[in-house]
Amino acid sequence: MFFSPRLIAFLLAGLISGLTVAFLAFVEGVTRSMLFVVAVSSLITSFFLILFAIEILVFREVNKLYKTIHKLRMRDFSFSRSTIVKSNNPFRKLNDEIFVYVARKQKEIEELRRLEQFRREFLADVSHELKTPVFAAQGFIHTLIDGAIDDEKVRDKFLSKAAKSLDGLDALVKDLVALSQLETGEIKMNFGTVDLYQMTLEVFEQLENTANTRRTSLKIKANPPGSVLVKADPQRIAQVMTNLIENAIKYGSEGGKVQVSFEEEKKQYAVQVRDNGPGIPPEHLNRIFERFYRVDKSRSKERGGTGLGLAIVKHILNAHKSKITVMSKLDKGTSFSFKLDKAD
Numbered sequence: 030m031f032f033s034p035r036l037i038a039f040l041l042a043g044l045i046s047g048l049t050v051a052f053l054a055f056v057e058g059v060t061r062s063m064l065f066v067v068a069v070s071s072l073i074t075s076f077f078l079i080l081f082a083i084e085i086l087v088f089r090e091v092n093k094l095y096k097t098i099h100k101l102r103m104r105d106f107s108f109s110r111s112t113i114v115k116s117n118n119p120f121r122k123l124n125d126e127i128f129v130y131v132a133r134k135q136k137e138i139e140e141l142r143r144l145e146q147f148r149r150e151f152l153a154d155v156s157h158e159l160k161t162p163v164f165a166a167q168g169f170i171h172t173l174i175d176g177a178i179d180d181e182k183v184r185d186k187f188l189s190k191a192a193k194s195l196d197g198l199d200a201l202v203k204d205l206v207a208l209s210q211l212e213t214g215e216i217k218m219n220f221g222t223v224d225l226y227q228m229t230l231e232v233f234e235q236l237e238n239t240a241n242t243r244r245t246s247l248k249i250k251a252n253p254p255g256s257v258l259v260k261a262d263p264q265r266i267a268q269v270m271t272n273l274i275e276n277a278i279k280y281g282s283e284g285g286k287v288q289v290s291f292e293e294e295k296k297q298y299a300v301q302v303r304d305n306g307p308g309i310p311p312e313h314l315n316r317i318f319e320r321f322y323r324v325d326k327s328r329s330k331e332r333g334g335t336g337l338g339l340a341i342v343k344h345i346l347n348a349h350k351s352k353i354t355v356m357s358k359l360d361k362g363t364s365f366s367f368k369l370d371k372a373d
């Protein structure tokens with residue numbers, strides 16, 4: 030290379046040495062041999078000093094750039110933007126800017142990949158869930174067409190089975206529509222004053238049959254006793270209560286207890302739905318609010334679940350600026366809690 034660091038250092042050193050000698054030549058009493066010594070010594074020292082400075086600047090900083098690129102390749106993004114501002118070294122600034130820029134882009138790419146993965150899984154889940162009831166209904170109807178319709182007993186049985194499958198399909202599609210509308214914010218909440226105590230009693234009534242078949246006792250407790258008036262969308266909050274109480278009955282123990290309790294606080298009511306069932310293993314706890322997530326796939330399926338109930342609960346409560354939390358102990362039971370603002 031023409032402008033190598035050594036050549037630059039040599040030229041600059043020559044210039045310095047030449048200037049020094051030129052100045053010294055005007056001083057009286059300076060001999061030729063003295064000038065020669067000064068010329069050589071200043072040439073050598075300047076050469077090495079300049080070379081050293083260039084090497085430090087280029088090598089050290091370029092090395093840092095390499096390290097940065099290496100770090101980026103290893104996806105180590107432990108770096109804060111505030112450190113850039115402090116540095117005065119332009120090399121360093123450039124280096125840090127590149128780092129932060131690439132790190133941000135990398136994070137964006139990862140987020141997109143995650144969303145893509147999520148979308149793919151979601152599509153697979155939806156088609157799988159839709160397939161089951163459609164195939165079942167299709168099977169029953171084709172058997173009927175193929176001749177089973179002539180036998181009155183079989184006909185009624187198959188027709189009611191087909192109807193049940195289609196009802197399940199209808200419920201699933203409704204849940205999916207509700208979820209996607211909640212997610213896109215399409216559904217506007219109709220806030221009003223709701224008596225949660227009264228509403229829970231109504232939900233108990235609706236779920237009486239399910240509770241009876243599982244011999245589950247349903248209890249309600251309010252502290253202080255009386256009505257529990259909150260600011261909420263009545264239809265949506267009824268859905269929340271239904272989903273939570275239904276889960277507690279379905280996944281609680283046979284012959285177990287389900288208790289809904291309300292605790293008055295300064296500005297809010299704390300709501301808790303508790304059962305004394307087998308509980309949820311800790312590794313599943315933060316995933317049960319995901320769409321289609323079921324702890325025990327075969328067991329919850331046999332109880333008619335699609336794994337959308339808690340995802341809907343989470344979204345509705347989010348729209349109420351509230352958050353659902355879950356606590357569970359194996360063989361002791363599970364409790365779901367959230368808070369709602371008191372009605373004015």
Ligand SMILES: Nc1ncnc2c1ncn2[C@@H]1O[C@H](COP(=O)(O)OP(=O)(O)OP(=O)(O)O)[C@@H](O)[C@H]1O
Nearest residue numbers: 276277280317323324325329334335336337338339
């Ligand atoms: N009280 C509970 N005790 C033990 N496990 C529970 C309880 N509530 C929920 N689960 C677990 O969490 C999973 C997700 O619940 P979720 O309500 O979202 O779906 P699901 O009940 O299977 O279906 P869906 O509510 O849509 O009919 C359930 O399948 C169940 O395994």
Ligand SMILES: [Mg+2]
Nearest residue numbers: 276334338339
């Ligand atoms: Mg459920």
